[in-house]
Amino acid sequence: MPLHDGNFLIESLPPDDRAALLEIARPFEFAVGHIFCDHGATVSSLDFLDKGVISAVFAMQDGRGVEAYMVGREGVTHPMALEGGSISAARLVGQIAGSGRRVDVARLSALAAERPAIRDALIAYAGRLLGELEQSTACNALHKAEQRFAKWLLRCHDRTDGDVLRLTQEFLANMLGAQRTTVNEAAQHLQKAGAIRYMRGSIQVKDRDALERASCECYAAHYETLRRARLAASGEPE
Ligand SMILES: [Zn+2]
Numbered sequence: 001m002p003l004h005d006g007n008f009l010i011e012s013l014p015p016d017d018r019a020a021l022l023e024i025a026r027p028f029e030f031a032v033g034h035i036f037c038d039h040g041a042t043v044s045s046l047d048f049l050d051k052g053v054i055s056a057v058f059a060m061q062d063g064r065g066v067e068a069y070m071v072g073r074e075g076v077t078h079p080m081a082l083e084g085g086s087i088s089a090a091r092l093v094g095q096i097a098g099s100g101r102r103v104d105v106a107r108l109s110a111l112a113a114e115r116p117a118i119r120d121a122l123i124a125y126a127g128r129l130l131g132e133l134e135q136s137t138a139c140n141a142l143h144k145a146e147q148r149f150a151k152w153l154l155r156c157h158d159r160t161d162g163d164v165l166r167l168t169q170e171f172l173a174n175m176l177g178a179q180r181t182t183v184n185e186a187a188q189h190l191q192k193a194g195a196i197r198y199m200r201g202s203i204q205v206k207d208r209d210a211l212e213r214a215s216c217e218c219y220a221a222h223y224e225t226l227r228r229a230r231l232a233a234s235g236e237p238e
Contacts, residue, residue: 052098066177
């Protein structure tokens with residue numbers, strides 16, 4: 001999927017609403033591992049990504065975790081936090097380094113009250129995110145680790161410009177809610193199939209078609225959501 005720079009939600013706004021939003025937004029950059037908002041913390045800003053990926057990870061008391069959803073340039077963190085006082089249920093952590101625009105909750109709330117297009121864009125995105133969460137819940141319960149691994153790599157690849165994803169086994173295990181040995185086996189299998197090249201600390205996507213064949217059906221649903229967001233941003237008809 002060819003990607004242009006910029007956040008799809010912001011790009012999809014009418015020009016005057018977009019300009020008003022950008023006026024109160026502060027640019028930021030982030031590294032892998034950066035914590036945007038911790039579990040249980042009050043949400044203070046909405047972060048629109050231009051580049052990179054944030055994972056929302058739910059951690060259990062025994063230290064294991066699993067990714068519930070990801071945010072890339074199609075979205076924003078905590079789209080329903082406009083009323084203020086929202087608590088983050090997950091830890092939002094930088095998964096692929098990138099950049100974006102940050103807007104304080106109170107300022108965005110005031111702006112959205114004046115400009116319905118901004119509020120509507122956030123609500124529409126929250127609806128899409130809920131759909132993603134439903135899909136992920138079913139996927140985590142029913143689909144094999146290797147299928148989920150392939151799906152996850154494809155989704156990251158859709159949100160980056162290159163073919164190399166910098167990821168450790170431990171990080172992957174935490175994303176997939178799987179043991180490191182399971183992740184290792186799945187990676188070896190995908191490498192034998194020619195889909196990826198697995199290196200220490202990174203994965204190169206070599207054959208997307210092979211990766212799509214190895215993924216479960218859930219990838220197609222996620223891709224469709226992303227495609228629609230991109231179309232809305234570009235103003236092209238569907
Ligand atoms: Zn699935």
